[in-house]
Amino acid sequence: MYKSYSFVKPALLSLLFTVFFACEKSSPDAQNPIPKEPETQEDIAEIDNLVTGLMTKYNIPGASLAIAKNEKLVYLKGLGVANTSTNEPMTSDHLLRIASTSKAYTGLAIMKLQEQGLLNINDKVFGSGALLGNKYGTKTYTEHIKNITVGQLLHNTSGAFVNANGYDLINTNDNLSDNEYMNWLMDNSFTTTAPGEAYYYNNVNFFVACMVVEELSGMSFIDFVKKEILAPIGDSETTIAMNSGNHPKEVTYYGQGNLVNNVYNFNIERYKGAGAMVSNARSLLKFALALDAKGGREDLLSSNLLATFRQVTPLQPNWAHGVGIWGNRTYMYGSLPGTRSGWMIEPSTGLSAAIIFNSNIDYTNASLNQEFAFAVQDVLVDLITKNRAYKDIDQFK
Template sequence: MKSQIVMSEFETYAKGLIEKYQIPGTAIGFAHNGTTVYEKGFGYRDVDRKLPVTMDTVFGIASVTKSFTCMAIMILQEQGKLSVHDPVVKYLPEFSTPTDATDKMTIHHFMTHSAGLPPLPSLFYAKKRSFDQDPSAKDYPGLSIPEDNNQGPIDTYEQLMEFIAGLDFELLGEPGTEFSYSNDCYALLGTIVQRLSGKTFEQFVKDYILDPCGMENTCFEIEELKDYDNITSLYAARIVDNGLEVYEAPVWWESPSMRGAGALKSTVNDMLKYAEIIRTKGKVGEKRILSEDSVEQMITPYIECSPGRYYGYGFMITPEFHGSTLVEHGGNLKAVASQLCIIPEKGITGMILTNLAGVPAVTIMAGALNNLEGRNVDATPYSTTKYELSLDELADFEGTYTSNEGMSLTIKVTEEGLDFSTQGTSFPIQCVGKDLFLAVVKDQKELIRFVRDDSGEIERVAYHMRQFPKR
């Protein structure tokens, strides 16, 4: 065991959250200027066999994969094969939407979730083969099986583009004007990498990022690890009479047509190597992976995704994070809640991985960063001034808002104020600004922003990094 700093306040805080949400296993580690300064495994990678979590335990990383996809695009740009400002249709001529703005959508818009695409149902069909094999899919938080289940699996990039072309939807706005998280855009970035490199997307990432970084236990398909046995079991949770039951659910969800959106598996140690690329502006050890200019482009705050927080290329950036810049990305998927963070000015890198979805990994990570930097574990980087609204003003926000990805939320006025319900739970939300509310969902703070049309009527909500309409 390397000598490391003591973070006892954080460990007490983390254990409380881990017990509350019954997280079987959690791995967290931090490095300072490339040297590991803290590592801790809580719980088990295999509960039945009492096998502990270590910094080399392989977990899914889910959407943290998105920064790898952007890095692959930046490498192709450095090779002179594309510009991020090229229109997507230059490389994907069969990509189309039911709007006249398709030709204006650039690679940059895809990388920043600003193409204007609303949440689409594609991801469900991209994972359909896994869902059909996995009884635990019904217990995944927020997943609702589409009623029209005649659509077959989307296995290829070409099938994905054909599916999108056949949908009927309106853009959220002109490309570049509205942020809404889009797994579809990231899947298609993987398509561009594949077509321009002449390799599969997965092989390109391995050849240009994973192998040069020495990420030996990182892969897209778990079978690639062969005899390596330090791999987490997968867990799901269901509601039972006396609360929550966490159980083993061994099927990994795969989506070959959307690997660029969230398919990598990795370890804390491997991800700390990867984080060096951002901390050092392009290098891991003596190997240069990206140019300094490419790294700067990746962590430039291009578009606001929630108040005070911006999206770059595969990273979220908070320019005012307790006096520094926080570069981060999280992920949630079956048996995954993850987060990577980098504070470049301070040389800090960190990674947390868990083996259960829908748990507050981001809150645990925030507690660790707070302890590491000498703050109270529950400190937050933003102030939330409360605003009082009349019942008539609150009534504006009432309604049901539904995403084509399957999420639905309902807003109701009660005597106490606004009540917000989603995924079978409800809780009050507090107004903290014009059309802006604060929710605390599973111990994670989220801002909810309502969007009005030209006549001043509420037309959609921005929640959980997505915009979806009032029905």
């Protein structure tokens, strides 16, 4: 049958081609082609079993998971349930508190202010001529307080804002407004080592950094983040937690052990800048990939400012200005009663992953907390180091 084409005379063959293409050009199907269905993701049992195995072991109801390869979102799932009472399935659109992974947004907000020429991370925060001046408190500032820089807030090396026993004050006086709390903090908190002499992970440092963002931008912290960080990367989902209740699509959280009743009875809004962001794994990973300096997806800062953002403190070689650095990897973890989150990027494989849970172990149990933290880290490391049979698709919105 096909051999018969060899016997068609050249003139006739030319005519046939002319008629064929003329008909094709005027075809209604050619003028109005049927949209091609986007390629869909297929479940990868090895990944699902890895995550659900951890969830089963540690009594975690639900998880939001996202994996990217070469900055394309190749795997996106909700696993388990968003609410145990209704058995509502967890989806990739559900929102969850991301706890201390919020700190990366604060660090980046400070870098955006530096980009705009409104500050330098070496600027002093308190005292005459400083970023916040003498605005807060009634007492004369000590030399210690006057020497704290913005960078030391982000590096957790301020040596300040602790109680008499040297502990974080973020949960103190929950009834106070932000300004009232700042006034109380400046008059009543204690200092330890001089600024820049010791590392101490303190949520209050990031609360103060958040107040710097609001002072210099003239905007609420979340409005500044939405304008300068979220909008440029096309993220309309991430927002900030509310004391008054959950956002639409936000999950129910489940505490464990001594924290079973501590999920909703603290001032989550006080954690703005330190741990109050609400997101999902897709949006969290989209944000993380805007910090990787690879150029596939547009970065949120110039290469010079990204290098500054990623600069670690010699006092804690894994800690930069709101993100963790592990060799060539960039990562961030978060933990609050009822939620744990994390993301990690591995340049050598081109893989990155984010995961958020709607429960957390009882982290007042130090050994259990360490065990679970390493278990979550092991999952992330597995996801960013093992190349699996991902389709060449991109599920980022």
